[in-house]
Amino acid sequence: MDGIIISIIIGCVAGFLGSKLFSGSGKGLLMNLIIGIVGGFVGNFVFGFLLGIGGGGILWSLISATVGAVLLLWLISLIRK
Numbered sequence: 001m002d003g004i005i006i007s008i009i010i011g012c013v014a015g016f017l018g019s020k021l022f023s024g025s026g027k028g029l030l031m032n033l034i035i036g037i038v039g040g041f042v043g044n045f046v047f048g049f050l051l052g053i054g055g056g057g058i059l060w061s062l063i064s065a066t067v068g069a070v071l072l073l074w075l076i077s078l079i080r081k
Contacts (some may be wrong), residue, residue, distance in 0.1 A: 018069025
């Protein structure tokens with residue numbers, strides 16, 4: 001149960017940070033959560049599978065989820081254009 005709560009918190013923070021880094025503003029709590037969770041999957045895929053880089057712990061999860069959130073927002077902006 002603790003892992004799920006920590007994942008949700010990391011997802012919210014990563015989504016917020018990704019939104020701030022990409023567009024300069026947050027997207028709201030629910031959108032930040034969704035962006036952060038999906039960004040976590042994207043970040044883990046990019047770092048783990050494609051680059052072979054991995055780590056553990058909360059800090060690594062936050063970094064990879066934030067990078068994944070920025071990549072996700074970038075891809076969405078490309079699709080919308």
